[in-house]
Amino acid sequence: MGMAGFTVALMLIGVIIYPCIYGKEFSDHQEIKVQSLLKRLNKHALISIKSEDGDIIDCVPIHSQPAFDHPLLRNHTIQMRPSFIPESTSTYTKKKTKATQAWHKNGICPNNTVAIRRIMKEDILRSNSIESFGKKITSSIPEDNPSKNHEYAIMNAMQGTYFGTNFIVNMWKPEVQVPDEFSLAQTWLVSGAGTTRNTIEAGFQVYPRIYGDNNLRLFVYWTADGYQGTGCYNNACQGFVQRSNSIPVGGTFTTVSQYDGDQSELSMLIWKDGENWWLKVGEELVGYWPGQLFNSIGNGATLLQWGGEIVNRETDGKHTATDMGSGHFAEEGYKKASYFRNLMTIDETNTLREPQGISPQTGHDNCYNIKAGDVGTSWGVNFFYGGPGQNERCP
Template identity: 35%
Template sequence: MGKVVYFHGFVLEALMLLLAVHFVLSSDGLDNMSMSKHNLSTISKKLKLLNPPAVKSFKSADGDTINCVELYKQPAFNHPALRNHTIQMKPSPGSTGPTIQKQNSPRLKVVSQVWKRSGSCPKGTVPIRKIKKADLLRAGSLDRFGRKNPTVADESRRNKNIYADQTNGSNPIRRVNDIYFTQANHSTAVLVTEGFSYSGAKADINVWMPSVEWDDEYTTGQIWLRNGPWYNFESMEAGWMINPSVYGDRQPRLFVYWTADSSKETGCFDLLCSGFVQTSEKIALGSVMDPVSWPGPYQYQITLYIYKDFDTNNWWLQYGNDVNIGYWPAELFSSLCHQATFVEWGGQVYSSRIGKAPHTATGMGSGQTLRTFGYGCYIRQIRIRDNNLILKYPVWVDTYTDEYNCYHAFNNWEYMIDPEFYFGGPGRSPVCP
C-alpha cells in the first residue's frame, strides 16, 4: 500500500509541475508558436534586429523600457536600399515653409509622452521602445509583426457606401472613387482631397481613448499621404493608435507607418522594420500619450506635419511646430518620392468583424458620433501644401465613411473661418448591430 501511495504522490507532483510549466508558457504567450529550437533561434535573431545595443536604458512609468540607441545603429539602415544612405540630420533650409498662426485657447492642451517623465536620451541617440519576446509571440507570424495585413477590396460593401459630399462652400461638388477606400476588415471615416500634386499635409488631432474590443483589432486618428491605385498604393501615415496586438495594451500611442505596395511585402509601424529614419531624441515612436481628451471643455491634441524636402525628396514628420522626428527616405518609394496624389485626415478601425453581425464594438475617435467640441474627435487647422511652400486649406474636400451607421464623418465648414472635421463612433450599437 505504501508503494501505491508513493506512486500516486509522484504522479500528482508531476502533474502539478506540468501545469505550472504550461501556465508559465501560456502567460508569456508561448503557446501561440511551437517552442522548437528553430523558433527560439528565429525569435532571438528578430529581437536583436529590433533592439540595437543601447548606450542608455531606463524603465518608463507606463511599463515600457526605453533604449537610447546611437542614431546610426537604428533599424532603418537594415533596409537594402539604405545601406549606403547618407543620413539627413535636419530638413533643408526653408523646406517646411511658413508656419501657421496657431489659435491660442486655454481649452487646447498639448499631449505629452509618458516616458519623458522617467528620463531622457542624449543627443546623437534616438529613443526606441524595447521589443520583448512576449510582443513577438502575440503576432500570428514573426514576418508580419508590426505590419498591416495586405489591402484587399471588399466588393460586398462597395455599393453600400454613403457619401456626404461637402465643399468649402464655394467649389463644385466632386465624388471620391470608393474603390480606393473600401477594404476588407477596415472601416474608415475621413476627410479627403485629391486632384492636385501634394508635397505636404498638416493638422491638429485631439487624442482620445476609445474602447478596443478584441486584441486583434486597432483604431486610429491620423493623416495619410498616398500615391497609386488601391491595389498597389504607396502610403505614409502618422497619428495616434490603440493597437493591442502590437503594443500589448489599450493605451493611445504615437505611431508612424509606411508601405510601398499596399502592405503586401513592405512597411511597418514605427521602427519595427527598416525604413523610417529617426533623428530626434525627444520623441519615442510607439510611446504612450498622456493626458488624453475626455468629455468636457479641455481637449488634448497633437500637431502633425508631413512634408517633402525638395532638396533630398525625403518626407519629414514634424511633431508640434518645432520637433522634426525623422523622415521617410525617398529610396523607399517609386511614386511618393515625387508627390502624393491624395491626402486623408480621419480614423480607421481594423477588425475581422467589420461588415458582419455582430459588428465589433471597437470605437473610433472619441467613441461617439457627436459633432461638437469637447465630445467628438476633431481634426483642426487642416492644411495641404502643393508644389510651392504655401500651407493652405484644400481647394476641394469630401467626406467619406465606409459604415455611416457605425462611424461618422462630418466636415463643419459652414459659418466657420477655419473648418473642423469630426469623425468616429462606437461601432456596435442599436443602429450598427
C-alpha cells in the same frame, strides 16, 4: 510478448514520442527566429529608460539605429535637420502643444542618440507569424473600402498633387473590444496603385496586438508595394529614420481628451524636403522616411486623406463595439466628438494652403460618421468624426 507484439508496441511508442520531439524542434526553431529578429531590431543602447507603462526606451546612437540595415539605406547620408519647415501664417495654428509621453517622467535620451521603443519577445509572439510582425494584414487605404473588416470616417482632399500636410488632431483613448482590432486617427499620403502603391501614414492609435496594451500611441507606417511585402509600423522593420531623442514612434501619450471636459490635441506636419519626407509632432522633429524607400511618391502624393479607421472582427457575429475617436458621433460636436482642425496641404512651392473641395467618406453611418465643421473660424478647414460602433442602429 511475441515479436509482432513488440514491433507494434515500438510503433505506438514512436507515434507518441515523435510529435513531442517534432514539437520541441519546431519550438526551438521558432525561438531562434524570434531571438534573431530581436537582435536585428534592438540595437545597442548607451542607456535605457524604463517607463511606467512597461515600455523600455533605448537611447541608440543616431547612426546605429535599425533603419540603416535596410539594403537601400546602407549608403544613406543621414539628414540631421530639414532644410526648411513649412510655416503657417495663421497665428492660431502657430500655437503648438509640446508632445509628452509616459517615459518622460524618468528622463529623455542624451544628445546624439535617438529614442527607440524596445521590441520585446512578447510583441513578436502576439503577431500572426514572425514574418508578419509589424505589418498590416490587408490593404488599409480608405479608397479601397470596403476593405474586409476595415471601416472609415475620413475626409478626402480633391484630386491633385501634394507634398505634405499640416493639421491639428484631437487625442482620445478609444476603447478597443478585442486585441486584434485597432482604432486610429491618421493621415494618408498615397501615390501609385496596386503593387506599385506608395503610402506615408502617421497618427495616433490604440492597438493591443502590436503593443500589448490599450494605450494611445504615436505611430508611423509606410509601404512601397501596396502592402505586399515592404513597410511596417514604427521600427518593426528597417526604413523610418528616427531623429528625435524625446519622441519615439510607438511611444505612449498619457494626456488625452475627456468627454465634456479638457481636450488634448497635437499638431502634425508631414512634408517633402529634398528626397525625404519629414514628420513633426507638436514642436518635435520626430524623423523622416528616406526617399530611397519609394518609387512614385517622390513626385508627390496624388491622394491625401485625414480621419479615423477601425478594424471590425465581428466577434460573436456582431458588429464590434470598438470606439472610433471619442466613441461619440460627429454631430455631438466639441468636447464630445473627435475632430481634425486647421487642415492644410503643401504644394510644389512648399506653400501651405487650405484644401479646397474636401469630401467625406464613410462605410456605415449608423456605426461611425463624419461631419464638416463650420467655416470662417479660427479652426479653418475642420471636421468632427467618430462613433461607438455597435449600438441599436448598428447591430
